[in-house]
Amino acid sequence: MASPHIELPSGEQTLLNRKQPAPGLRTPPADQLSPPQSEDESTGAPTVPQPKKKSAFADGDIPDDYVTRTLEREPALPPVEWKNILNEIQWVSFIVLTSTPLLAVYGLFTTHLSWKTFAWSIAYYFFSGLGITAGYHRLWAHRSYNASKPLEYALAIMGTSAVQGSIHWWARGHRAHHRYTDTDLDPYGAHNGLLWSHLGWMIVKPRRKPGVADISDLRKNSVIKFQHKFYIPLILITGFVFPTIVAGLGWGDWRGGFFYAAICRLVFVHHSTFCVNSLAHWLGEASFDNKMTPRDHFITALVTVGEGYHNFHHQFPMDYRNAVKWFQYDPTKWFIIAMKSVGLASNLKKFPDNEVQKGRVAMQLQKLNEQQSELSWPKNYNDLPVISWDDFQEESKNRPLIAISGFIHDVSTFMDEHPGGRHLLAGKIGKDATVAFNGGLYNHSNAAHNLLSMMRVGVIDGGYQLAVDDIKLRHKNRAIEC
Numbered sequence: 001m002a003s004p005h006i007e008l009p010s011g012e013q014t015l016l017n018r019k020q021p022a023p024g025l026r027t028p029p030a031d032q033l034s035p036p037q038s039e040d041e042s043t044g045a046p047t048v049p050q051p052k053k054k055s056a057f058a059d060g061d062i063p064d065d066y067v068t069r070t071l072e073r074e075p076a077l078p079p080v081e082w083k084n085i086l087n088e089i090q091w092v093s094f095i096v097l098t099s100t101p102l103l104a105v106y107g108l109f110t111t112h113l114s115w116k117t118f119a120w121s122i123a124y125y126f127f128s129g130l131g132i133t134a135g136y137h138r139l140w141a142h143r144s145y146n147a148s149k150p151l152e153y154a155l156a157i158m159g160t161s162a163v164q165g166s167i168h169w170w171a172r173g174h175r176a177h178h179r180y181t182d183t184d185l186d187p188y189g190a191h192n193g194l195l196w197s198h199l200g201w202m203i204v205k206p207r208r209k210p211g212v213a214d215i216s217d218l219r220k221n222s223v224i225k226f227q228h229k230f231y232i233p234l235i236l237i238t239g240f241v242f243p244t245i246v247a248g249l250g251w252g253d254w255r256g257g258f259f260y261a262a263i264c265r266l267v268f269v270h271h272s273t274f275c276v277n278s279l280a281h282w283l284g285e286a287s288f289d290n291k292m293t294p295r296d297h298f299i300t301a302l303v304t305v306g307e308g309y310h311n312f313h314h315q316f317p318m319d320y321r322n323a324v325k326w327f328q329y330d331p332t333k334w335f336i337i338a339m340k341s342v343g344l345a346s347n348l349k350k351f352p353d354n355e356v357q358k359g360r361v362a363m364q365l366q367k368l369n370e371q372q373s374e375l376s377w378p379k380n381y382n383d384l385p386v387i388s389w390d391d392f393q394e395e396s397k398n399r400p401l402i403a404i405s406g407f408i409h410d411v412s413t414f415m416d417e418h419p420g421g422r423h424l425l426a427g428k429i430g431k432d433a434t435v436a437f438n439g440g441l442y443n444h445s446n447a448a449h450n451l452l453s454m455m456r457v458g459v460i461d462g463g464y465q466l467a468v469d470d471i472k473l474r475h476k477n478r479a480i481e482c
């Protein structure tokens with residue numbers, strides 16, 4: 001999930017917007033990022049590019065090896081160090097993200113909190129939070145359901161109050177996050193550490209342009225255009241003025257309205273969203289796939305208005321749910337269902353349960369395989385010596401050997417441990433105890449079978465001696481009859 005960013009309506013803030021690129025950087029303009037230019041190998045000179053019909057989609061022409069090619073050919077900006085830090089800070093984001101927590105702390109120590117203002121702040125927190133989760137994230141970034149125009153406008157206003165950049169900018173970054181997760185083309189790649197994915201990526205200028213992601217659908221959306229056009233006045237009204245006015249005109253608490261419903265609420269909403277980029281890629285279970293960093297955890301869900309089942313979300317991003325089980329905390333899902341029930345939302349997308357279960361079972365099997373590989377298992381029968389029945393009986397005079405199911409077992413370490421008593425084992429030394437072991441005397445448990453298999457020392461030539469004796473007897477009887 002993308003996060004707070006103050007954006008002027010002039011367009012995306014990327015490396016490409018820098019007036020003067022850092023010396024040595026060769027980042028081409030966005031429309032030249034793909035497809036890459038070819039070079040004449042004999043001279044090294046670029047060949048004249050043939051006019052080509054441009055795709056209507058930003059990612060329509062990208063080469064199959066886009067990720068490796070881009071990472072190789074477009075060097076990242078140099079690492080941020082003390083000596084260059086002042087040049088590398090994104091000052092607008094930096095000021096917003098540092099001044100609001102400082103103001104919040106000041107307000108906490110200097111302003112009385114009334115119950116009405118407290119309740120209003122919590123309500124407005126969910127108002128802003130749902131604008132991001134149900135609007136920016138699940139509706140616009142992922143198209144996981146359809147919203148009617150009134151709901152779209154409401155979600156745009158709600159999301160604006162979270163002061164996290166325009167829908168256009170936010171959804172573009174988030175689509176890149178999903179497509180290039182854990183690579184340097186992910187604008188907030190969790191592989192760069194918890195601090196980077198939580199805050200760092202907004203505080204300093206991006207080290208690279210985020211990977212290509214198409215947003216042609218969003219460019220046509222009238223609600224998104226409206227929000228983009230009036231973004232600055234809208235954040236001032238929805239982020240600060242409105243929450244203050246409600247408490248001021250409602251119950252005379254102007255100061256509390258400003259510090260709690262506007263500022264403290266904003267800081268909570270910011271860090272709630274940041275946790276989806278950081279905590280949700282760090283804490284919890286990889287319930288569906290462990291190749292990448294997204295994780296599922298109740299605590300993350302609790303602090304992010306239900307975006308905590310992030311491993312599921314990265315597997316099934318167009319599903320309108322984050323939590324699939326009824327008892328898992330996902331108020332955003334409940335909100336979307338409520339909007340559907342009043343006719344404001346439709347076409348709620350769900351991945352088939354069978355596919356969801358497959359993902360879960362595949363991970364469970366992988367875990368079981370890992371557990372299995374950590375245990376000691378009996379020797380493979382190919383690695384055991386093959387011994388004749390006579391040699392087995394002869395060897396049994398020197399040590400306690402018992403044949404069961406074609407295997408010879410050395411029971412010396414188990415003679416005094418046998419639950420039925422030593423005498424039962426002693427009576428079977430040098431004999432085939434297959435029948436007795438498998439129910440003739442006692443139908444042994446799985447645990448007993450496993451334990452027994454660890455005592456294997458050889459294989460009876462010809463398999464089960466009882467069967468061999470039986471066959472011999474039948475042959476003998478047939479010969480007599482003839």
Ligand SMILES: [Zn+2]
Nearest residue numbers: 001174313317
């Ligand atoms: Zn997402």
Ligand SMILES: [Zn+2]
Nearest residue numbers: 001276294310
């Ligand atoms: Zn993620």
